[in-house]
Amino acid sequence: MNAIRTAIKEEAEEAGWAVASKVSQQINRIISLSPKNFGYSKWQSLIRATDYFEESKNSKGQLVFRIKNK
Structure with a gap:
């Protein structure tokens, strides 16, 4: 989760939105895991499955x- 949050923060525009493909690239730079380690084929699918984004x-x-927002 921390890697996903960090990637979104780093790629976000002023309104807080970050392009999914850039988020995926950033996550791959941050950690050496694959989304398949979590049961998903793409990072986008994993992000969708959470309730944090x-x-x-x-x-x-x-x-x-x-x-x-909390």
Whole structure:
């Protein structure tokens, strides 16, 4: 979870949204694990499965994530 949060924070734009593909790349730089270690084929699927992040599409139609407010 910490790697995902860190990746989203590092890639986030002003509104807090981060492009999913860039988040995945950042996670791969931070940790040496695969999403398959957690039962998911992609980091995006793992992020969706948690209740800690919001999902949307940006103006370019790209999948984006941001950390939910508590």
